Amino acid sequence: MKVQGEPMRSIWVEADGWTVGIIDQTRLPHAFVKAELATAEEAGHAIRTMRVRGAPLIGATAAYGVCLAMREDASDAALERALTMLRATRPTAVNLHWALEGMRRVLTPLRPPERVAGAYRHAAALCDEDVAINRAIGGHALKLFQDAWDRKGRKGRLNVLTHCNAGWLATVDWGTALAPVYLAHDAGMPVHVWVDETRPRNQGAVLTAWELGQHGVAHTVIADNVGGHLMQHGDVDLCIVGTDRTTAHGDVANKIGTYLKALAAKDNGVSFYVALPSPTVDWTLQDGVRQIPIEQRDGTELSDVTGLLPSGEVATVRITPPGSAAANYAFDVTPARLVTALITERGVCPASEEGLLSLFPERRQA
Numbered sequence: 298m299k300v301q302g303e304p305m306r307s308i309w310v311e312a313d314g315w316t317v318g319i320i321d322q323t324r325l326p327h328a329f330v331k332a333e334l335a336t337a338e339e340a341g342h343a344i345r346t347m348r349v350r351g352a353p354l355i356g357a358t359a360a361y362g363v364c365l366a367m368r369e370d371a372s373d374a375a376l377e378r379a380l381t382m383l384r385a386t387r388p389t390a391v392n393l394h395w396a397l398e399g400m401r402r403v404l405t406p407l408r409p410p411e412r413v414a415g416a417y418r419h420a421a422a423l424c425d426e427d428v429a430i431n432r433a434i435g436g437h438a439l440k441l442f443q444d445a446w447d448r449k450g451r452k453g454r455l456n457v458l459t460h461c462n463a464g465w466l467a468t469v470d471w472g473t474a475l476a477p478v479y480l481a482h483d484a485g486m487p488v489h490v491w492v493d494e495t496r497p498r499n500q501g502a503v504l505t506a507w508e509l510g511q512h513g514v515a516h517t518v519i520a521d522n523v524g525g526h527l528m529q530h531g532d533v534d535l536c537i538v539g540t541d542r543t544t545a546h547g548d549v550a551n552k553i554g555t556y557l558k559a560l561a562a563k564d565n566g567v568s569f570y571v572a573l574p575s576p577t578v579d580w581t582l583q584d585g586v587r588q589i590p591i592e593q594r595d596g597t598e599l600s601d602v603t604g605l606l607p608s609g610e611v612a613t614v615r616i617t618p619p620g621s622a623a624a625n626y627a628f629d630v631t632p633a634r635l636v637t638a639l640i641t642e643r644g645v646c647p648a649s650e651e652g653l654l655s656l657f658p659e660r661r662q663a
């Protein structure tokens with residue numbers, strides 16, 4: 298994607314060949330600030346504090362965290378230490394485990410002197426794979442957008458509702474749920490996005506709105522509870538979201554509030570699609586509600602709100618009364634029965650074990 302006309306990914310290796318560059322997403326949309334990661338600890342800190350976030354980007358950053366660890370010490374013990382530290386950064390997105398297991402698989406057979414180069418090679422390949430996956434998801438989802446647009450008689454605009462940020466900032470490039478939005482817009486379809494603000498971190502209002510604005514896509518930020526009302530009035534043609542972990546049976550963990558949107562979509566006969574890169578499938582799990590670990594973050598993310606003052610200064614203010622407890626659940630699980638279809642890099646399938654296995658037959662147990 299482009300920022301102020303310049304092609305840009307969300308993570309890269311700097312010109313020195315080893316420092317890792319990121320966009321500090323905690324500074325958006327008020328400032329576009331790049332940051333450098335020079336140690337595995339800095340990579341872990343960036344993930345925990347959500348300077349980088351979004352399941353695929355968490356995985357990519359963790360992979361580069363292993364590269365940085367290997368530069369300091371490429372021993373078996375250091376590799377294990379880095380994997381353990383990075384694995385503990387955030388609990389829900391399974392891409393983190395997928396990326397770290399990939400690094401372990403590639404690095405373990407190498408002799409320590411070969412590990413730095415091997416680590417950077419694999420991390421770069423993982424990033425390129427993410428870009429290709431997302432572009433493919435975008436292509437498959439675009440057909441669904443075109444069908445919806447045809448059903449509307451190609452009149453007015455195609456109203457798409459999304460939750461959280463599943464755009465290029467959440468991945469290495471393109472995004473998952475937003476990839477078809479960009480493709481549709483570029484193909485001349487009058488697509489308009491209802492952007493859920495996504496309390497408490499406001500990834501919709503802050504990141505999705507910024508991304509769409511950069512690309513010139515028409516969008517409107519709405520409070521989290523507006524979606525149901527819009528669907529009742531026929532103002533949403535389809536919903537599309539990303540996911541942090543999807544079970545082998547098609548239950549979908551995504552940003553808190555996704556489940557309520559899916560319920561409202563079902564009640565109103567609106568299609569509810571999930572853009573699902575295969576590294577986000579947890580093939581070991583069946584029951585999402587019971588088995589997917591749900592991150593709980595600090596209550597201050599809920600009680601405190603950050604924004605721009607008229608003076609141009611960014612400030613954080615408390616909105617809850619002193620003494621009120623705040624419970625900050627970061628994700629919820631949408632059961633497969635509420636998902637119209639999963640959109641993967643291999644195509645579109647029902648949200649079910651059979652659906653997923655039809656696209657990924659190599660996962661069938663003998």
Ligand code: MRU
Pocket residue numbers: 350351352353390460461462463464467468472473474500538539540541551552627
């Ligand atoms: O807490 P975050 O911002 O990391 O949560 C991100 C999401 O929930 C995204 O929808 C998900 O990671 C899919 S991103 C392609």
